[in-house]
Amino acid sequence: MGWVRFTHFGETVSFGFRRDNAIEEYVGEMFCDPSPAGRVLPFEGTHLLSPCSPTKVIALWNNFHALSTRMGKQPPSGPLFLIKPSSAVCGHEATINRPKQYTGKIAFEGELGIVIGRPCKEVSEIDASRFIFGFTCVNDITATQWLYEDADFQQWTRAKGCDTFACIGPCIVQRFDWRSSRVVTRVNGVERQNYPLNDMILSPERQVSLISQEMTLLPGDVIAVGTSLGVGSLAAGALVEVSIEGIGTLQNTLATV
């Protein structure tokens, strides 16, 4: 149950609120007082897209205590991040494509995503929640071999910015208590990650506040809050699922070639 973007039997892109096996279509702006369109569609026959169209996806590194400790790092004082461009975004059930000419490992990272609802600049941590529309699941895909291939320049953007490397979905939920939920990632049905969101170093509100001191966050922008233990790589054709209780399960498949 939550906000989705979709196409219906090849029609143009719409958005609406999914409840069980039906989607109530809405018109207007998802983030700004949308109105019911007056029709309810059976979920069957719809094709989900990423639930929002970010102008940027901000992806955090080293934001969970357990992984930070495992890596032997200090918790950062502020968000350490890269940007995945809009061209990297794909939705639920989309195929993750291996870049041609890349033969290295492709890693999954199950993460919580913050969805921004209003333009947001220099907001305080106390006010930040008013600028958060809701939460979604993110699979932050990485071509890991590129990260440290150059001795001087860490290639976070290249390794994480390829087309289909920002999987987002299946929906956006507005009432979500991140402190009591977990991220579970499964590959071909086998659990690989299962970590509590309350192990987060910088809270969603703190992330929004600190990032907005420097760059304007726009409606639909997504902050992937970072991952924790259990990151691994995907074999060709693997099905990867990121589940967050209270949001849903984001499924994607790595292409077979």
Next chain:
Amino acid sequence: MGWVRFTHFGETVSFGFRRDNAIEEYVGEMFCDPSPAGRVLPFEGTHLLSPCSPTKVIALWNNFHALSTRMGKQPPSGPLFLIKPSSAVCGHEATINRPKQYTGKIAFEGELGIVIGRPCKEVSEIDASRFIFGFTCVNDITATQWLYEDADFQQWTRAKGCDTFACIGPCIVQRFDWRSSRVVTRVNGVERQNYPLNDMILSPERQVSLISQEMTLLPGDVIAVGTSLGVGSLAAGALVEVSIEGIGTLQNTLATV
């Protein structure tokens, strides 16, 4: 002389072709067979914006032989880059803003910008020029203190992604021989950079081809091709000008606070 985006006495955003002291307004898509709107406006009274609206600005590091040698680095085999988000873009005569709570140096980097004209994925180096709409000037602004502040994670995105840190303009030219032109950067009228574009390591066509193997480039996207010797910092209130013969001069001022 070249393509500009502008507002005219507070009207909505338009685009057109500037010749000397007049702008011929166009309608449609700048990158796809635009039509004259039937009016010519005096340049006086217009306010230039960035000449395009990139979904992403890809900024290269270590792409000029002279600077690479000075830094003691090897020329890279492929483009090393970060992404500046659309929220960082500003145009000619815009004020560059210092992020609040940042007290370190703010550096200028005069650069050539490639403007993409057509969606572009997995194009060959030979075909790449067909996807380049034209060229512009870029000032790639950096909050340098943040770059290596974290011992483990290079903060290229944060240091270069702040609002107003991607200055682009004043116009886009379509007939431009980069091999015979130079980038000249002046601060308060004093020349600080003056380097030939034919010292570039990866050519514009090679950059477009290689980046497009991994991520889709979209109309209006800008690739800042990297800078060379003479990078320095700006004092509060400084006027910084990036001039490229055959394109024009991009002027910006660092805010006084």
